[in-house]
Amino acid sequence: MATIKEIAKRAGVSIGTVDRVLHNRGRFSSETADTVRQIVRELDYRPNVMARHLSRARTYRVGILLPRPEQDSGYWALPMDGIRRAERDLSHFSLGLTFYGFDRYSTTSFTQAGEALLADKPDGILMAPLRTADAGALLRKIPADTPVVFVDTDLPGVERMSYIGQDSYQSGRLAARLMELLTGNQGVTLIVAPEAENEHLDSRIRGFMDGAKVVPELARTRVEVDHDLPAFRRILDRGAGPDKAGIFVADASGHFIAEYLSGVHSGNGRRIKLIGYDLVPENRRWMEAGVIDVLLAQRPAAQGYQGLHVLCQRIFVDKSCPERIYTPIDIVFRENLRYMTDEESI
Amino acid sequence: MATIKEIAKRAGVSIGTVDRVLHNRGRFSSETADTVRQIVRELDYRPNVMARHLSRARTYRVGILLPRPEQDSGYWALPMDGIRRAERDLSHFSLGLTFYGFDRYSTTSFTQAGEALLADKPDGILMAPLRTADAGALLRKIPADTPVVFVDTDLPGVERMSYIGQDSYQSGRLAARLMELLTGNQGVTLIVAPEAENEHLDSRIRGFMDGAKVVPELARTRVEVDHDLPAFRRILDRGAGPDKAGIFVADASGHFIAEYLSGVHSGNGRRIKLIGYDLVPENRRWMEAGVIDVLLAQRPAAQGYQGLHVLCQRIFVDKSCPERIYTPIDIVFRENLRYMTDEESI
DNA sequence: CTGTTAGCGCCTTCAA
């Protein structure tokens, strides 16, 4: 492995000069620069991460901008788990994380969190750019040399290092396929989704519609801060009649529906099939209880883990990464629920 | 963060002494040792991985003992992918991997590979202990202080650092559930599996049997070096009659069956449902072609990645890890096949 | 038994 010492020797200069050239710190002639860069290329020099990190004393700070962990039925705690795991795995780098939680249904909350993040001038940012307009405004204020990684949702037409998330349209298609299998196309399917600006929601619904053999009904619930049971009740009292064979819940609130269904006797003795999203604790519970049949999942912990990982690769090792990473669409039945902990890698 | 210098100061000794105590290199009095260890505990001292690695010059070598990549329809190339990815992620450590491939159906091949591995005296070993007896014999020859990680298969009653693999019984249960969904219990299911010593095979079959509502038939094929199409043909010509609703293939050879089925007209117009294992290239192909309905997968790349990861945690950071790690049971339909690349984590 | 010293590869400051 080539070192700067070796390069210095070959270039007939001192290591200090090599260092300055490598980092473009100025104070060198363009001839020496050319020589050095030439040798660097010849030797395929790569800086030694260990040595570099040992000598530069400072701690690198990464800002995490996500909805508060309890939102969406506790969904946002899952990426956090992955982030924490990545933090442990990267613990020999001096890495400092700061969390900025926001209310995903509030502009002011998001903006405040964003301002706090900006004020701290982090070396890297990991965020979920929900609230398209607000997130766009924030992005414009982030210095161009600060790497930004998106998880969960992408923001089109914006400078960012990488996006990590799921193809939600395709997950809707898959849901339709599974619903067909579960119901045998005997009866109508009801789609339940909250009314909220959410790209994933819309794509999932579109995917489900496109994949369904029998045209489904769509019911959208209002949300204030988060989803609430009474709202679902009203919807379901109207919608979940005996003609319904299955319900597709397009976000993590399947457990609300499950709770409702568990208190209802279906007229014809058939149980209404239920497909939902995400392995939040309450969904796990209702799947174990046999009320939720299938959950689709998107490896939120892996998203968090990977997000921080690629960010650190960039900050510490100067390594690039794919511009877009799709996480798998996981299918969860009661039989494999126990092992779907999303707790691997690295 | 505490350093050995700090510890030395507090203990009133030199850093050399601290180092010797920390590594039990002898040549120190038990009193100084006690003092030092006490301070280490108080300060929660953790060695700086970067500095340590910078100063010790040597390359650490890990031996990889797996079946040849092309065996089992190319299955063994998958853990390799994960291992390579981990190697890249760990590239700032000076890590040297050596691969020892063996024929999983040959004792002499395994033993030879094992001997070669032993002769190289690696600092850590990652292996799939197929061939129970041979692997047991090998394990007895490995020095006790060499960490060994098993992937795919565990070996009971053996000293090892960790096992990473799948609960195959439960995957069989799940397969039965899915088969029920696919066939609606209309007709009989045929289980196809090679005759070979293989714990996973047996557990999957047991799980499937226990989960099936209608008693399945079992057909076992002979294997010589690997599975071959003629063998399957003979089985299927007898077994895949019009009464069959589905076939469950308990290993990665589902694509052979798919090839057979694609050339057969079922009498009653119903297509025979096919459930198999593992995302080997040929299985992917036949799933895309619509002949294989479901594949169960066990994240082989994640197993390889994780295996090397925990091994390096041990070698470089002295960190322990869970004694047994179960990888998830992935369910793959055509709709989510594209995204099941098992290529994450960092 | 213990202390000192010379690096590992890189970064940073200071002097020339």
Next chain:
DNA sequence: TTGAAGGCGCTAACAG
């Protein structure tokens, strides 16, 4: 514009 030197935390060899 360039070079020299000190230090990051740890290891290992050597001198006492």
